[in-house]
Amino acid sequence: xxxxxxxxxxxxxxxxxxxxxxxxxxxxxxxxxxxxxxxxxxxxxxxxxxxxxxxxxxxxxxxxxxxxxxxxxxxxxxxxxxxxxxxxxxxxxxxxxxxxxxxxxxxxxxxxxxxxxxxxxxxxxxxxxxxxxxxxxxxxxxxxxxxxxxxxxxxxxx
Amino acid sequence: xxxxxxxxxxxxxxxxxxxxxxxxxxxxxxxxxxxxxxxxxxxxxxxxxxxxxxxxxxxxxxxxxxxxxxxxxxxxxxxxxxxxxxxxxxxxxxxxxxxxxxxxxxxxxxxxxxxxxxxxxxxxxxxxxxxxxxxxxxxxxxxxxxxxxxxxxxxxxxxxxxxxxxxxxxxxxxxxxxxxxxxxxxxxxxxxxxxxxxxxxxxxxxxxxxxxxxxxxxxxxxxxxxxxxxxxxxxxxxxxxxxxxxxxxxxxxxxxxxxxxxxxxxxxxxxxxxxxxxxxxxxxxxxxxxxxxxxxxxxxxxxxxxxxxxxxxxxxxxxxxxxxxxxxxxxxxxxxxxxxxxxxxxxxxxxxxxxxxxxxxxxxxxxxxxxxxxxxxxxxxxxxxxxxxxxxxxxxxxxxxxxxxxxxxxxxxxxxxxxxxxxxxxxxxxxxxxxxxxxxxxxxxxxxxxxxxxxxxxxxxxxxxxxxxxxxxxxxxxxxxxxxxxxxxxxxxxxxxxxxxxxxxxxxxxxxxxxxxxxxxxxxxxxxxxxxxxxxxxxxxxxxxxxxxxxxxxxxxxxxxxxxxxxxxxxxxxxxxxxxxxxxxxxxxxxxxxxxxxxxxxxxxxxxxxxxxxxxxxxxxxxxxxxxxxxxxxxxxxxxxxxxxxxxxxxxxxxxxxxxxxxxxxxxxxxxxxxxxxxxxxxxxxxxxxxxxxxxxxxxxxxxxxxxxxxxxxxxxxxxxxxxxxxxxxxxxxxxxxxxxxxxxxxxxxxxxxxxxxxxxxx
Numbered sequence: 001x002x003x004x005x006x007x008x009x010x011x012x013x014x015x016x017x018x019x020x021x022x023x024x025x026x027x028x029x030x031x032x033x034x035x036x037x038x039x040x041x042x043x044x045x046x047x048x049x050x051x052x053x054x055x056x057x058x059x060x061x062x063x064x065x066x067x068x069x070x071x072x073x074x075x076x077x078x079x080x081x082x083x084x085x086x087x088x089x090x091x092x093x094x095x096x097x098x099x100x101x102x103x104x105x106x107x108x109x110x111x112x113x114x115x116x117x118x119x120x121x122x123x124x125x126x127x128x129x130x131x132x133x134x135x136x137x138x139x140x141x142x143x144x145x146x147x148x149x150x151x152x153x154x155x156x157x158x
Numbered sequence: 159x160x161x162x163x164x165x166x167x168x169x170x171x172x173x174x175x176x177x178x179x180x181x182x183x184x185x186x187x188x189x190x191x192x193x194x195x196x197x198x199x200x201x202x203x204x205x206x207x208x209x210x211x212x213x214x215x216x217x218x219x220x221x222x223x224x225x226x227x228x229x230x231x232x233x234x235x236x237x238x239x240x241x242x243x244x245x246x247x248x249x250x251x252x253x254x255x256x257x258x259x260x261x262x263x264x265x266x267x268x269x270x271x272x273x274x275x276x277x278x279x280x281x282x283x284x285x286x287x288x289x290x291x292x293x294x295x296x297x298x299x300x301x302x303x304x305x306x307x308x309x310x311x312x313x314x315x316x317x318x319x320x321x322x323x324x325x326x327x328x329x330x331x332x333x334x335x336x337x338x339x340x341x342x343x344x345x346x347x348x349x350x351x352x353x354x355x356x357x358x359x360x361x362x363x364x365x366x367x368x369x370x371x372x373x374x375x376x377x378x379x380x381x382x383x384x385x386x387x388x389x390x391x392x393x394x395x396x397x398x399x400x401x402x403x404x405x406x407x408x409x410x411x412x413x414x415x416x417x418x419x420x421x422x423x424x425x426x427x428x429x430x431x432x433x434x435x436x437x438x439x440x441x442x443x444x445x446x447x448x449x450x451x452x453x454x455x456x457x458x459x460x461x462x463x464x465x466x467x468x469x470x471x472x473x474x475x476x477x478x479x480x481x482x483x484x485x486x487x488x489x490x491x492x493x494x495x496x497x498x499x500x501x502x503x504x505x506x507x508x509x510x511x512x513x514x515x516x517x518x519x520x521x522x523x524x525x526x527x528x529x530x531x532x533x534x535x536x537x538x539x540x541x542x543x544x545x546x547x548x549x550x551x552x553x554x555x556x557x558x559x560x561x562x563x564x565x566x567x568x569x570x571x572x573x574x575x576x577x578x579x580x581x582x583x584x585x586x587x588x589x590x591x592x593x594x595x596x597x598x599x600x601x602x603x604x605x606x607x608x609x610x611x612x613x614x615x616x617x618x619x620x621x622x623x624x625x626x627x628x629x630x631x632x633x634x635x636x637x638x639x640x641x642x643x644x645x646x647x648x649x650x651x652x653x654x655x656x657x658x659x660x661x662x663x664x665x666x667x668x669x670x671x672x673x674x675x676x677x678x679x680x681x682x683x684x685x686x687x688x689x690x691x692x693x694x695x696x697x698x699x700x701x702x703x704x705x706x707x708x709x710x711x712x713x714x715x716x717x718x719x720x721x722x723x724x725x726x727x728x729x730x731x732x733x734x735x736x737x738x739x740x741x742x743x744x745x746x747x748x749x750x751x752x753x754x755x756x757x758x759x760x761x762x763x764x765x766x767x768x769x770x771x772x773x774x775x776x777x778x779x780x781x782x783x784x785x786x787x788x789x790x791x792x793x794x795x796x797x798x799x800x801x802x803x804x805x806x807x808x809x810x811x812x813x814x815x816x817x818x819x820x821x822x823x824x825x826x827x828x829x830x831x832x833x834x835x836x837x838x839x840x841x842x843x844x845x846x847x848x849x850x851x852x853x854x855x856x857x858x859x860x861x862x863x864x865x866x867x868x869x870x871x872x873x874x875x876x877x878x879x880x881x882x883x884x885x886x887x888x889x890x891x892x893x894x895x896x897x898x899x900x901x902x903x904x905x906x907x908x909x910x911x912x913x914x915x916x917x918x919x920x921x
Binding site: 050140 | 402
């Protein structure tokens with residue numbers, strides 16, 4: 001298991017040449033080898049969704065994917081969401097609507113929502129609630145997350 | 159305009175939104191080792207040997223410790239509610255002689271890399287002579303460690319409290335209503351697991367532990383005592399913290415091991431818990447059985463109440479000592495007069511994960527018990543659910559109301575309360591009569607819809623004191639140094655709003671420091687809904703003192719009388735001439751930092767209160783319970799930031815729904831935990847969650863602090879089990895059906911069947 005594989009991760013448009021064991025999770029590679037600690041680990045068994053990133057535009061649990069499976073894909077993480085100092089509409093609506101408390105689940109929710117809304121900007125409220133039930137939050141009771149995503153969705157449609 | 163009372167955006171959010179948070183796992187130091195804990199695979203038994211030879215020889219492994227390697231480190235002591243007799247039941251840092259629960263630390267591996275550490279931990283073999291697990295807290299006490307502590311049984315203490323003449327109450331009773339209720343084992347489960355990183359600086363000799371939470375100052379002193387470090391040789395530092403809920407930040411074995419590792423191995427040591435470990439090793443909570451007996455007169459007034467309860471404390475007594483049972487015993491009578499009361503609370507140990515506090519500790523359980531009793535009394539006497547409560551509520555003219563018992567070492571004196579008023583207003587707000595009529599209408603059409611309500615008392619603002627220091631920095635920033643901790647609840651914003659009110663400086667121009675033992679010598683931390691009450695009051699005192707000092711300095715600079723100056727919009731203004739001086743100018747033209755401090759003292763807690771109303775629908779086929787509407791009426795005294803209060807209430811209510819319908823730590827007969835992943839320990843998602851409606855009242859400010867505030871952290875949770883239980887009873891038209899929680903579909907189905915059989919056998 002200790003033979004390392006050399007590979008390159010493409011994250012938020014930047015290239016990260018890394019050398020990892022085949023068993024290393026994508027989440028660990030992003031956090032430890034690329035230094036992108038905005039992606040959080042909450043359960044490491046694919047339930048909580050805190051580690052959600054976009055792989056070729058689709059939301060993926062980065063704890064359930066090996067880094068070596070991420071050759072030749074485009075990865076987006078929370079660090080790439082804002083445009084310089086300008087927050088993404090989702091980030092801004094989370095802020096304005098108190099969509100976060102401790103903030104630990106927030107990157108996962110942001111990436112889940114951005115992936116879902118980019119795929120289908122016209123999701124109904126019920127569909128949005130259903131999508132957001134993929135991830136766990138323990139602080140907010142979800143209502144401000146749902147509100148923030150709805151408002152951001154409206155903004156992103158403009 | 160004052161910043162107090164406004165729903166301002168939080169000043170702490172930006173880094174969290176950008177992925178720039180600094181959580182425990184995000185710290186990294188050059189040369190760091192990773193620690194992995196080897197945990198007991200069995201629930202109970204004597205340790206014959208721990209074989210770590212193979213692990214020690216594995217690649218990357220630097221050390222493996224068992225209890226013998228740290229024999230000089232004492233067990234973890236109590237932070238709160240130290241009761242005579244508890245000492246022998248404290249948890250050792252690594253298991254000694256016996257293991258007492260699945261997940262108990264028996265060894266630790268230190269390695270270069272987390273994968274290597276896990277590989278090696280798998281090769282540590284713990285040979286245990288297994289004994290039958292003791293899992294029922296209501297059964298006769300069993301031996302704690304039969305060979306090493308012979309005669310010591312699993313009931314460390316019984317908490318007894320009483321007032322009034324209970325015998326007379328029962329002698330005069332028209333009705334005696336008895337009830338046994340139980341609340342299951344569940345806990346906080348923050349989405350960030352626990353973690354810590356300790357670094358020993360050889361040049362300064364100071365050991366710093368990052369990843370601190372909740373009570374950094376207490377933990378600093380406790381770790382120093384355990385590792386025999388002199389004062390000043392250890393500091394604790396808090397980064398971002400991914401949720402607390404009572405369980406995070408208590409001193410656990412892993413914190414001590416990380417610090418000992420860094421000291422003894424001479425390298426930084428990092429430990430990050432995985433989720434399975436968290437569910438097996440971090441504090442559990444709740445799990446109480448109450449046996450209630452009420453003496454009631456012919457109008458439904460409770461003359462006396464007797465309770466015997468059992469708290470399943472798990473395998474050891476941890477830092478909270480008797481806290482949960484003490485609070486349960488003291489606050490069971492809640493908002494009602496109940497002139498006579500006697501309670502015996504048995505603290506019982508079992509072979510489960512040790513327990514501590516979880517949001518609304520002792521109150522979620524006792525509110526369920528007491529409010530289910532109120533419903534039982536109503537049913538027995540043919541009274542309305544609201545009426546039975548009105549008859550018993552403590553009237554406004556009896557406030558402040560001395561309960562004549564103590565909780566957490568303070569006298570329970572309800573500071574103020576308009577209970578009848580809040581009940582009326584909340585029922586009006588929800589349209590209670592219409593709600594009941596609509597439910598009855600839907601039931602007539604075949605749906606199973608019901609309404610439940612519950613009244614509760616919370617407590618907040620635990621003292622005895624707090625210190626805040628406020629300073630004007632050279633760049634005009636106001637730095638507010640507190641000894642409080644942030645667990646994600648919005649501490650920085652709330653404290654900044656309070657200081658802004660005094661200083662008339664925008665909250666964005668403030669920096670609120672918390673969780674840094676090196677920055678302030680006193681700090682009590684974040685628990686018991688104390689932050690806004692205690693730290694907030696100290697912050698108000700400090701910021702007003704700072705304002706006066708700034709004006710004095712400015713008076714000198716401006717050659718004016720300080721009494722004619724005011725602070726407004728980040729400037730000093732002379733009222734008469736309207737000449738101004740920027741705060742930055744004041745700071746720059748003063749050789750010293752302008753600084754002031756504020757102490758706030760409180761001998762008593764204060765007591766927020768409220769009403770929860772639930773509307774549920776039970777699926778007739780699956781017995782799944784859907785919460786259609788949930789309203790929390792809450793008297794807070796004064797809301798510093800209503801949006802943040804709402805956030806606290808909503809988050810807490812959803813956790814309460816989890817405890818009522820979903821979450822439970824189940825064990826098999828061997829003491830193996832069956833809920834050790836998120837696939838088995840079910841928490842609410844956005845699918846199961848209704849919008850929590852908040853009906854927040856500021857009708858009754860607390861007279862106990864200058865802000866008039868009460869805590870917001872727990873009241874959203876306290877009565878959820880009780881209200882949902884009542885609503886399910888109503889939906890199924892089965893009074894007294896729900897006598898235990900949680901009620902997942904299969905459990906509820908079984909309860910209904912049992913209820914109908916019992917009803918049939920009575921015919």
